[in-house]
Amino acid sequence: MTTTPSDKALVPFVSVDHMMQLIHYIGAEDMLRGLADYIEVDFRRWQLFDKTPRVASHSAEGVIELMPTSDGDVYGFKYVNGHPKNTREGLQTVTAFGLLADVASGYPVLLSEMTLLTAMRTAATSALVARLLAPKHSKVMAMIGNGAQSEFQTLAMKAICGLREVRLYDTDRAATEKCAANLAGLGLTVTQCTTAEEAILGAQIITTCTADKQYATILSDNMIGSGVHINAIGGDCPGKTELAPAILQRSEIFVEYPEQTRVEGEIQQLAEDHPVTEIWQVLTGAAEGRCSDEQITLFDSVGFAIEDFSALRYVRDQLQATGLYTALDMLADPDDPRDLFGMLQRARSD
Amino acid sequence: MTTTPSDKALVPFVSVDHMMQLIHYIGAEDMLRGLADYIEVDFRRWQLFDKTPRVASHSAEGVIELMPTSDGDVYGFKYVNGHPKNTREGLQTVTAFGLLADVASGYPVLLSEMTLLTAMRTAATSALVARLLAPKHSKVMAMIGNGAQSEFQTLAMKAICGLREVRLYDTDRAATEKCAANLAGLGLTVTQCTTAEEAILGAQIITTCTADKQYATILSDNMIGSGVHINAIGGDCPGKTELAPAILQRSEIFVEYPEQTRVEGEIQQLAEDHPVTEIWQVLTGAAEGRCSDEQITLFDSVGFAIEDFSALRYVRDQLQATGLYTALDMLADPDDPRDLFGMLQRARSD
Known part of the structure; x- marks a missing residue:
């Protein structure tokens, strides 16, 4: 039996390397403008969003946060840490990744690095507001x-x-x-x-x-x-x-x-x-x-979480044209959804 | 210039296929016993954990939840959806993935599929409690x-x-x-x-x-x-x-x-x-x-989130001996942590 996952089980993943390629492919300034446009669109429909303050886990040395939001059709969240002492150890103060999912099915549709993307969206938001x-x-x-x-x-x-x-x-x-x-x-x-x-x-x-x-x-x-x-x-x-x-x-x-x-x-x-x-x-x-x-x-x-949501939407909309992603085998998806155990048994190689 | 990510930027990822291989390599019954042991250890130090009810985003058709917890050294969370109508469309009611991170640096140290792992940890928890x-x-x-x-x-x-x-x-x-x-x-x-x-x-x-x-x-x-x-x-x-x-x-x-x-x-x-x-x-x-x-x-x-935390700890502890994971380029990690933009510029291929 084959254990090749179905399309539904594969989540497009944008690595750091693919994100850098994407920024250069589009051009950093054009991408910043594009991100600002997506953020503006989402800010204009602000009241549609499910908004909740970030869920923070504080420690003596920093914080790890989850920032979820949803517009009713698409759900998104970002994982982000903030550890100021990290730079002394050669690490980033802030690293991040994010996810979009389909609200109707709950299935993730994009996983992306967000250290670079957060830097881009933060700058795009600042400039959008400064223009205003x-x-x-x-x-x-x-x-x-x-x-x-x-x-x-x-x-x-x-x-x-x-x-x-x-x-x-x-x-x-x-x-x-x-x-x-x-x-x-x-x-x-x-x-x-x-x-x-x-x-x-x-x-x-x-x-x-x-x-x-x-x-x-x-x-x-x-x-x-x-x-x-x-x-x-x-x-x-x-x-x-x-x-x-x-x-x-x-x-x-x-x-x-x-x-x-x-x-x-x-x-x-x-x-x-x-x-x-x-x-x-x-x-x-x-x-x-x-x-x-x-x-x-x-x-x-x-x-705020909506800015990450806009940025992930922007990245998702570039995937098809650029192909700058890999498909991640992240979701178990047996042919019969009730047959998770059967899928596991059939994957046995001996 | 090379854009090869450093070790710190690479997060071990356990795909669905690797999880199935892991279950068969260890043996499903042995792994269930191992999971129950890890869950018991964490339940016995219950008061150490940062506990918070899950963060749920409800819609007409289901729910998407984030379940975070931390023992002070390691932080973990699970993304999980629940969509009962999914089976009618050939999808899983529940899909999930999870993450562990180092509290001291905020850097993720494991990303794993958790549809299969959740089925395993739920069963292990039930049996641990039934034994009691x-x-x-x-x-x-x-x-x-x-x-x-x-x-x-x-x-x-x-x-x-x-x-x-x-x-x-x-x-x-x-x-x-x-x-x-x-x-x-x-x-x-x-x-x-x-x-x-x-x-x-x-x-x-x-x-x-x-x-x-x-x-x-x-x-x-x-x-x-x-x-x-x-x-x-x-x-x-x-x-x-x-x-x-x-x-x-x-x-x-x-x-x-x-x-x-x-x-x-x-x-x-x-x-x-x-x-x-x-x-x-x-x-x-x-x-x-x-x-x-x-x-x-x-x-x-x-x-509860602590069961997922235990299960992810268990999986993490098997990685070195089994090699059943891939390294995911998920975190931007420039040589000089303040030089994110320089890393991006050097990645330019033209």
Whole structure:
């Protein structure tokens, strides 16, 4: 007897290598634009989604999270860890993978690496929101924190918002040099700065993305002038923030999902009823975005399951045309569904 | 430049085919005993575990669940669906896969199919509990419901409790014939019955495992005499039960995790404060099991995350000796953890 699995038992799997090939095949900037489009579509139908804060398992050294959501037709979840001390041991702070499944049958339809894809979708989300909230014709961004996410953020701002110059700063000079080297030749003016204050000079967009799991003050109040857009990525779990509370008080604050952001984001420093605006409401026109040139807008980004869902949908839609996946024998699927034991017996080689 | 992933980026993956090979390599009965041992070890250290009820996404046609847990060193979760209507379309009611990760780094260390493994661990758990609670020297089991789980249940009762005879009944005669054919030659007396009452004749253990997502009465009160052990598998989600409430009132009830069983198990039919005993307490001696020959003991089994954790631990411990896995390129792992973008750029083939 053959034990060749049926089509239903095979789940398309996008490995890290296939994801890198996919990004290059499509082109990183085009893919960032594509991801932003998928995220925008899903944010516009926000109310359709089954939303639940992520399910977190905290330990002394980090956190492992499951982020599920569903639009009623497709279910998705992401596994993601956050271990700031990992870099000291040569490991990634964040690794991730994700899955899509068919709600009607419960069968998985895509398994994908999501370390790279999360970096791409986080950057696409930041740029989508900056296009919505940053001053018109923003050309200069300060990038504070030059770790694994920094180049993706910069490239997305170029692809989606028309950024022309990035000003880099990190407490670790080697990180800034790495980031500058990676961004060389991508069509941006790249300036390495030795202080955060220097990086912010002339910037309309200020992105903060540092990784310490603690309350830190990356930006203090007197560094922030009027009219800028702050894209705060690094404050993304309880006890981890980057901005001085006084900046939050002066800013109009925009979030993905308030129930999650109040626990994990910069606004964990504020009163529970401090007013915030949800991004999906700005996208649908239900709420206002930037109202004046002087306003400070702040995107307090923590990452939400729907963005991963959109990113996985995007990847799934590229599979057929690119063939950049393998079929994983992950689901037992006997000819007679009640005959799981018979399938096992027939697989016996002796 | 090479884009060969480092060891840390490769996650051992046990496919359906490898799982079938593993079961045959070890021997199904030996593996059931091994799984029961691992489950017993973990039940005995129950209070160590991070326990949370499963995270369920319900739809009209079924449910998709994530079941996470952790013992502080290792984190595990299972993805599992339950779609009773699937069998009508040639699909499995339940498919599953699972993952183990290192709590200290957050890196996954095992991805495994769990459709077969769940059938094995459910059966091992049932038999472990029957060994604890069923009348001494039980030799005969009634198996009500002869679907995908029935042969595994029967074989585990043979391997772990010394079962000699199984009496089969299903409303669908073809299911009973399938089950009897699969069990032929495995060293048991197999009797096909045409009613549930006939199946129960002379049985010391009564296992119910039917799949309709509704309140059904598979066993009515007058069918159950004194001194039996009831192993109720099929009542495992809200709105799905198999036993008449009067049976529950006459039984001493044992459960895995009361918080979950009161929502999903047979006891959803009882008052919220109806007394139940937790299996781990019987295993550690903190609570009594069977107290008399006349007592009806009932294991109201819904399946708990720790059983999956134990099963994945067991599989992981077989990998090195058997080599029955493949290495999955699932985690991006650049040489410099902050240089994810550089890894992506170097993977460019042009």
